[in-house]
Amino acid sequence: MGLTKSTIFTVEQNKLAILFKVLGHPARIAVLQYIISQKACICNDLVEELGLAQATISQHLKELKSIGIIQGTIEGKSVCYCIDEKVWKKIQEEFDAFFNQEVKVTMCWA
């Protein structure tokens, strides 16, 4: 099937999963880290840095933009990408809330 049954889960579960999913590719991790290290960059920088085709980088940038974690602004004939700090922090908070759920382990094998 290959089709996730989104309807049987809560909106929160689906949203959280999408955030994780978008970050779940090494190229997108690398893109984020490169943008951070350079403060900002253009698509072509990433093509040279990562060694993926321009179309591929553009696609990854689109996915990152879809969750708002990066933002692109037109600058002449190129597009300047940078981290959206607000969204970055919000995602961090959401992940933190998830990981700080009560994990009271009653050792089930003890």
Place this chain on the structure above:
Amino acid sequence: MGLTKSTIFTVEQNKLAILFKVLGHPARIAVLQYIISQKACICNDLVEELGLAQATISQHLKELKSIGIIQGTIEGKSVCYCIDEKVWKKIQEEFDAFFNQEVKVTMCWA
């Protein structure tokens, strides 16, 4: 192609991406939350709770086990799944380290 070019990224980037990827499905989020709420559970509980087929749940459990975030121990004819608290915290720390990289935003459009 559909094949991630893992070789062009660092080991750390690949590892981090895999952690995110495994968490990037609502069923697996739901499984973790249910295990937490019940302290521990068996596969069949999840089948009834989530409404996915037993084979599907078993597969998701396998993926969660692959990153060590849950652990299953045989108890008679069933398997008791619970959170591996150590791994849980380690993953949380790794995510935190990622999100706490310097995000000094020099507004590129300013």
Place this chain on the structure above:
DNA sequence: TTTATATATCGTAATATTGCGATATTAAAC
């Protein structure tokens, strides 16, 4: 106006993921 540059999008092939029925395996219960 032509040319060069940067990016987005389209189309497509290869591979991965999701989900489930069927079946195997294993252990308890009878």
Place this chain on the structure above:
DNA sequence: GTTTAATATCGCAATATTACGATATATAAA
């Protein structure tokens, strides 16, 4: 031993993802 129950695995179909060449678009430079 037979039956019941719980889970894992296999095999498959449907869909999604990844990657890239080709092409469209848009701006700067010449």
